[in-house]
Amino acid sequence: MATVEEKAGSGGRRVSEEVLKGFFREMLLIRRFEEKVEERFRAGELPGFLHVAIGQEAAATGVCAALERDDVIASTHRAHAHAIAKGTPVERIMAELYGKVEGCSRGYGGSMHLYDVAVGNLGANAVVAGGIPGIVGAALAFQMRGEPRVAVAFFGDGATNTGTFHESLNLAQLWKVPAVFSLENNGWAESTPARQQLPLPVDELAKRALAYGMKTIEADGQDVEAVYLAALAAREHAVAGKGPVLVHLRTHRLTGHYVGDPQVYRDKDELRRERETKDPIELLRARLELSESELETIDAAATAEVTAAVEFAKAGTDPPPEDALKYVYA
Ligand SMILES: Cc1ncc(C[n+]2csc(CCOP(=O)(O)OP(=O)(O)O)c2C)c(N)n1
Numbered sequence: 001m002a003t004v005e006e007k008a009g010s011g012g013r014r015v016s017e018e019v020l021k022g023f024f025r026e027m028l029l030i031r032r033f034e035e036k037v038e039e040r041f042r043a044g045e046l047p048g049f050l051h052v053a054i055g056q057e058a059a060a061t062g063v064c065a066a067l068e069r070d071d072v073i074a075s076t077h078r079a080h081a082h083a084i085a086k087g088t089p090v091e092r093i094m095a096e097l098y099g100k101v102e103g104c105s106r107g108y109g110g111s112m113h114l115y116d117v118a119v120g121n122l123g124a125n126a127v128v129a130g131g132i133p134g135i136v137g138a139a140l141a142f143q144m145r146g147e148p149r150v151a152v153a154f155f156g157d158g159a160t161n162t163g164t165f166h167e168s169l170n171l172a173q174l175w176k177v178p179a180v181f182s183l184e185n186n187g188w189a190e191s192t193p194a195r196q197q198l199p200l201p202v203d204e205l206a207k208r209a210l211a212y213g214m215k216t217i218e219a220d221g222q223d224v225e226a227v228y229l230a231a232l233a234a235r236e237h238a239v240a241g242k243g244p245v246l247v248h249l250r251t252h253r254l255t256g257h258y259v260g261d262p263q264v265y266r267d268k269d270e271l272r273r274e275r276e277t278k279d280p281i282e283l284l285r286a287r288l289e290l291s292e293s294e295l296e297t298i299d300a301a302a303t304a305e306v307t308a309a310v311e312f313a314k315a316g317t318d319p320p321p322e323d324a325l326k327y328v329y330a
């Protein structure tokens, strides 16, 4: 968990430069990991469907930094950033994408089913909103056992249109469980823009939680410090027994819905503008005023870690075909 300092006189909070640099390193590692994943997918080395979170790194990094190791998360189809931020080594995630036994889900899951219970990742889920009810259950367990832990569900704006989302928020608030609902609102559900899927203005999506009397916190999803402070406040509220919180993070998907998506439905100028002005890594780099050599050192370390992860994955073990039905419970 990172630390904050009290801002002199204001009563507000501020994150130290040291901590922000740590966030920068992690966000760049996520970016380099996903760029490599795109490259290896296009080279035909990775099976299945892949969704990257390029542009959304601050949300995963900021939220997970606010958590304690014993806290748990549930992720989505866009899972790599959450898994890295919660502490799974990139080599185990890469091995999973290559379908190897050394992968975090033993090669049985792939990109949309990254699990690592040891670090509190209860799993990614290909079913939109599929992780949310399990998080209410985990939070209920913490509450019943009197454990000072929180459970966090990551999900997108599209997921807020499902019945599962509404049922989960309803029960979470009724039972005042220590859950945090981390809404990564990128304004898209696949190729469907916000105006065609949401009856509310895209920036007002937190109103959905108000219907349940739930506390909401807003933060700019491209500003990792703002995300971190929002998540920290949400965690404090939830763990104190005051009930769940919805954290609304307005973010930007700077690539396609899936790797290979030609994005014919998206205005090219608008996308270019978003890439130029909304990249959370660029925004933090400018703010930290990193020198070229400092940037190169951080980048080289991230790139080397990702390159080594590919080597590790390629040298991994294929699951034996006779084990295909192992771990199948239904
Ligand atoms: C229950 C269900 N319905 C539909 C789909 C197909 N689907 C996959 S991702 C997606 C869009 C999800 O949008 P959002 O929740 O905003 O997440 P984002 O992709 O923007 O991160 C849809 C409709 C699915 N996987 N599961």
Ligand SMILES: [Mg+2]
Residues within 6 Å of the ligand: 156, 157, 158, 184, 185, 186, 187, 188, 189, 190
């Ligand atoms: Mg979305």
